[in-house]
Amino acid sequence: MQKLVASFVATANAFDVDGALSLFAADAVIDDVSVGDAFVGTDGVRQYIERFFVGYSTKSRLLSIEEVDGCHSEVRLDFTGDFGHEIGILKIAISPDGLIERIDADLE
DSSP states (O other), X not given: OHHHHHHXXXXXXXXXXXXXXXXXXXXXXEEETTTTEEEEHHHHHHHHHIXXXXXXXXXXXXXXXXXXXXXXXXXXXXXXXXXXXXXXXXXXXXXXTSOEEEEEEEEO
């Protein structure tokens, strides 16, 4: 899980949308309470990354990973960008083949 999270942070920080998308299952969901919307499938995840990472020049720094079990982790990230500064929580679920299948995101 730690390698997958590190890859997601690295690709998002590089604004490598296709690289980030390669980490997600085709039917993945990002449900972000802080923006009040869910983003479904490859097109939805692309829209989320383009809007909230590329669009706001967001840079993330990993603060912690707490593994709940082999497929679920809670990740704390420090976000900075055109919006200012926030601490975010990502509850990440991975599929049996090691891809991100769901992120429940919120801000502290």
